[in-house]
Amino acid sequence: METRQKIGLFLGPLLFAIFYFIPSITGLGDEPRAVLAVTLWVAAWWITEAMPIPATSLMPIFLLPIAGGADQSTAAMAYADPIVFMYMGGFTIALAIQKWNLHRRIAMFILSYVGTGSQRIILGIIIATAGLSMWISNAATALMMLPIALALIEEIKEKNFFDEASLNRFAKSLLLTVAYAASIGGLATIIGSVPNAVFVAVASNSLDRTVSFFDWFLFGFPLTLILLTGMYFYMTKIQFKVENQKEISSDFAKDQLKELGPMSYEEKAVLTVFSVVGFLWMSSGFLPEAYTLSDTSISMIGAVSMFLFPARQEKGGLMIWKDMKELPWGILLLFGGGLSLAAAFESSNLTEWFGGLLEGLGVLPFIVILIALAAIVLFMTEIMSNTAVSNMLLPISIGLALAIGVDPYPIMAIVALTASCAFMLPISTPPNAAVFSSDYLTINDMVKAGFWMNILAIFVIVLFVYFWQPVVLN
Structure with missing residues (x-):
């Protein structure tokens, strides 16, 4: 056990005891004080x-009722929130895509059409990575795209398109764009990205507002x-100044597509289910409410369909239950733990207490508050799980x-979006760690590239939330 884990092991219960058994510290009533104490314990162990x-995410199920912060139903019900099942369905569909190698075919298809030139190749990698990351976890996307990027680098190296310094700049730019595009793509x-879903769940449960x-x-x-x-121009024109070698073509991707051969029945079936699910999700913005299904229902229909439609290369369906061992169950539990605490915040009125503590910030211009919050969340995420950060801060953001007397959505959006944009350290995100493993x-x-990407993300997200969010998400 590492030192920080040993410290956390004692810090969590200590914080709980201090805030639970000494009411004068906060002046809170029994119920909100219990919720605060439980939250501090869980947060300490998350961090x-x-x-x-x-x-750790299972602890609210028993700590909240024992401490008197919420009844058993309130504490446990969040683990079966519709957004949890929506994510479960999405994960299942993503597993099917990965199982039958459809994601690789999609990536190579995109790369085969980007044209010639080293900068075009980087652009193709960005499009493919971000496009996949919209539907598949950023970790899985990065791990799939990393071998493709490394193979491209090796092929370019063998053909001597660059001198050593130019190749080095190209390689660094290409690999970092894999990591960064995997994180950015998930924002869509x-x-x-998990914080997006936490935003939706908290908005539904705490504000009674639906985000489709x-x-x-x-x-x-x-x-x-x-x-x-912004990332493309920064990485290729400013940070690494990638020479646009025109002789480099997309033949590599075309060769890989030939190796994959014709689409198998399983790939076509998975693509069909995925396409229908995507269409149904998107159609909710156009069809009358009476003719639409909830996003969770659509997700689960897609997931169950993967088990229902038979495969030809193995017994059973496109997915069999053994495949579900790969599903990230831990993320679903983390969802549940965060939503359980958020529900307790709401039922105990602890959100209002936090609001009172932060009331003095109302004298600052709203955009300054957004910038400061974005910077705090983003740099917290450099050393913490983005899901843990969003679970802890989204309920507080409502307070x-x-x-300060504003709509909670902009502040919540800042937390959710910036929590997914940690670019500086290998430990910040799985994609960062994946590409850092290369030589x-x-x-x-x-750190150099990521710091300025962080700054770019802060200002783009803040301006976007300030001007665009009130137009489309209200």
């Missing part, structure tokens, strides 16, 4: 990983395009909004 994060959809898949896409997709465009990057490369 320090004193226990595995999914295991509810299922692309289409609503979020209309909000998040343009932001994703802007960030990806902040109440305190082409140093910690200095990632």
Whole structure:
């Protein structure tokens, strides 16, 4: 056990005891004080990983009722929130895509059409990575795209298109764009990044406001395009100044497509289910409410269909239950733990207490508050799980909004979006860790490039939330 884990192991119960048994510290009543004490314990263990994060996420089920912060139903019901099942369905569909190698075919198809030139190749990698990350976890996307990027680098190296210095710049730019595009792509959809889904769930449970898949896409997709465009120009023109070697072509991707051969029956079936699910999610923005299904129902229909439609290369369906071992159950538990605490915040009125503490911030210009919050959340996420950060801060952000008399959505959106944009350190996100494992990057490369990507993300997200969010997400 690491030192920070040992510290956290004792810090969590200590914080609980101090805030629970000494009422004068907060002046809170029994119920909100219990919720605060439980939250501090769980947060301490999330931050320090004193226990595995999914295991810690189960603690609100028993701590909240024991401490008197919420009844058993309130504490446990959040683990079966519709957004949890929506994510479960999305994960299942993503597993089917990965199982039958459809994601690789999609990536190679995109790369085969980007044209010639080293900068075009980087652009193709960005489009493919971000496009996949909208539907598949950023970790899985990065791990799939990393071998493709490394193979491209090796092929270019063998053909001597660049001198050593130019090749080094190209390799660094290509690999970091894989990591960054995997994180940025997830901003576009509810299922692309966990904090997005936490936003939707908290909005539904605490504010009684519904955000559909289409609503979020209309909000998040343009932001994703802007960030990806900014990243492309920054990485290729400023940070690494990649020479645009025109002789480099997309033949590599075309060769890979030939190796994959014709689409199998299973790939076609998975693509059909995926396409129908995507269409139904998007159609909610156009069809009358009477003719639409909930996003969760659509997700689960897609997931069950993967088990229903038979495969030809193995017994059973496109998915069999053994495949579900790969489903990230821990993320679903983390969802539940965060939503359980958020429900307790709401039922105990603890949100209003936090609002009172933050009331003094109301004297600042709203955009300054957004910038400060974005910076705090983003740099917290450099060393913490983005799901843990969003679980802790989204309920508090509602209190902040109440305190300064503004709509909670912009503040919540800042928390959700910036929690997914940690670019500086290998430990910040799984995609960062994946590309750092190659021999082409140093910690200095990632910190230098990532710092300015963080700054770019802060200002783009703040401006986008300030001007665009009230138009499409209200």
